[in-house]
Amino acid sequence: MRTGALLITGLAGALAVIFLTAGASGAYPAGPADVLGSVLSRVGLSEGAPLDPLTETVLWDVRFPRVVLGVLIGASLGVAGALMQGVFHTPLAEPGVIGISSGAALGAVTAIVGGFTLLGTWSVSAAAFAGGLVSVVGVYLVARNRGRAEVITLLLTGIALNAFTGAAIGLLTFFSDDAELRSITFWTLGSLSGASWQTVLAVAPCAALGLLAAPRLARPLDLLSLGERSARHLGVEVERVRLACIVLVALLSAAAVAVAGIITFVGLVVPQLVRMATGPGHRVLLPASALGGAVLLTGGDLVARTVAAPAEVPLGVLTALIGSPFFFWLLMRTRAKQGGWA
Numbered sequence: 211m212r213t214g215a216l217l218i219t220g221l222a223g224a225l226a227v228i229f230l231t232a233g234a235s236g237a238y239p240a241g242p243a244d245v246l247g248s249v250l251s252r253v254g255l256s257e258g259a260p261l262d263p264l265t266e267t268v269l270w271d272v273r274f275p276r277v278v279l280g281v282l283i284g285a286s287l288g289v290a291g292a293l294m295q296g297v298f299h300t301p302l303a304e305p306g307v308i309g310i311s312s313g314a315a316l317g318a319v320t321a322i323v324g325g326f327t328l329l330g331t332w333s334v335s336a337a338a339f340a341g342g343l344v345s346v347v348g349v350y351l352v353a354r355n356r357g358r359a360e361v362i363t364l365l366l367t368g369i370a371l372n373a374f375t376g377a378a379i380g381l382l383t384f385f386s387d388d389a390e391l392r393s394i395t396f397w398t399l400g401s402l403s404g405a406s407w408q409t410v411l412a413v414a415p416c417a418a419l420g421l422l423a424a425p426r427l428a429r430p431l432d433l434l435s436l437g438e439r440s441a442r443h444l445g446v447e448v449e450r451v452r453l454a455c456i457v458l459v460a461l462l463s464a465a466a467v468a469v470a471g472i473i474t475f476v477g478l479v480v481p482q483l484v485r486m487a488t489g490p491g492h493r494v495l496l497p498a499s500a501l502g503g504a505v506l507l508t509g510g511d512l513v514a515r516t517v518a519a520p521a522e523v524p525l526g527v528l529t530a531l532i533g534s535p536f537f538f539w540l541l542m543r544t545r546a547k548q549g550g551w552a
Contacts, residue, residue: 214494217487221501225281228505232277232512237520238268245269276405280508282417283402283470286462288503289424291477292484292495296431297455298361301482301540305463306474308349308368310342312375314467317341318397322390323382335412335468338397342464345371350456400471400526402511409469416465420458421500427454428492435490473526475533476503482540 233245248269287305294303305311320326321337329336349371353364383394396404430451433441438448466473480502481495488494507525510532514523 214488214491214498217484218494218498218501221498221505224505225501225508228508228512229277229281232280232508233269233273235512235516236268236273238265240265240269271406275407275410276402276511277508279405279410279413279469280402280511281504282410282413283466283473284476284503284505284507285421285500286413286417286466286503287473287476287507288480288499288501289421289496290459290462290466291503292481292492292499293424293427293431293455293459294477295481295485296427296490296492296495297434297452298364299435300361300365301485302365302478302537303361304475304478305346305459306472307372307478308364309345309371309375310349310460310463311467311472311474312372312379313345313348314338314342314464315397315472316375316378317344318468318471319379319382319394322393322397323386332412334393334397338468339464342467343460345375346456346460346464350453397471398526399524400473400529401514401522401524402470403515403522404469413465413469416461420462420465424458424496425493427451427458428496431455431492432490471526473507473529475529475537476506478540479533479536480506482536 230242230245234240234242244265248266252270290305291303294305294308295301315338317340318334318338320341321334326333326337349364349367352367353360355363379394379398383391386394430441430446433444433446434448434451436444441448463477481499484495484498484502488498507529510528511525514525514528517523
């Protein structure tokens with residue numbers, strides 16, 4: 211427990227440092243002291259001299275919404291991955307692996323090419339959210355056998371769904387015009403470049419609901435790690451817990467993809483690293499995965515928008531470059547242990 215507390219404290223400190231660094235980094239100069247002073251001034255904890263109006267505008271209308279959105283999405287994906295790995299008892303489970311991200315992207319691309327405008331500016335995001343939900347429900351129903359969801363079938367169904375949605379997106383891209391292509395690129399590569407307080411408010415309710423509800427499943431997931439039969443003897447309603455996890459995963463990951471596009475492997479890498487550091491207990495694993503996901507995504511976004519400035523590297527490309535080798539390593543490690551829990 212002491213190791214878990216130290217890890218959570220360290221991740222929280224790292225997130226604070228990244229917040230200040232991300233707020234200070236960009237084409238318009240603003241030092242970390244300016245960022246901290248502006249935040250403290252807004253919350254009434256400092257009465258220092260206010261920054262010039264342009265700096266305040268850059269910080270509060272451009273940089274802070276992007277950082278806050280990165281925190282929400284990173285935390286959501288980290289917790290979604292931890293829930294999936296816990297309920298399906300495999301380190302290879304991740305929202306993107308079972309097709310939630312690609313399903314959401316297909317929903318968004320379909321709305322873009324089809325000209326769906328019923329909900330105004332939120333039409334594409336709503337279609338992405340619906341696509342993610344439909345995907346996770348479909349994968350779960352296909353993976354069920356005799357009232358139970360089989361892990362191998364789940365992963366194979368996810369692979370098939372990713373292949374299908376990739377082909378469908380490719381077909382829709384072929385028939386799209388230049389303006390539609392630019393929008394499609396955003397959804398398929400992933401980015402926080404469209405961040406605003408409006409998008410933050412759009413994802414915040416889903417993120418808050420999922421992040422607050424997930425810790426209530428910590429004890430059932432710990433018992434489930436003993437095996438389904440043992441968990442049932444200890445009073446765990448396995449299928450109800452599994453369904454609750456699937457609903458929360460769909461809520462967290464579909465909402466994230468709906469505003470940021472496909473950002474994969476955050477839910478794979480972060481929970482596994484936390485588990486290696488603190489063990490499998492979900493009471494620590496879930497909050498640490500939330501903080502770790504926030505650190506990874508906000509740090510990755512900082513690199514994405516500064517490493518090739520003034521150009522911006524797609525965030526989804528960076529996370530895939532990190533996550534793909536890690537996935538192969540996990541696959542080989544799991545195989546070497548003959549299916550043991552990493």
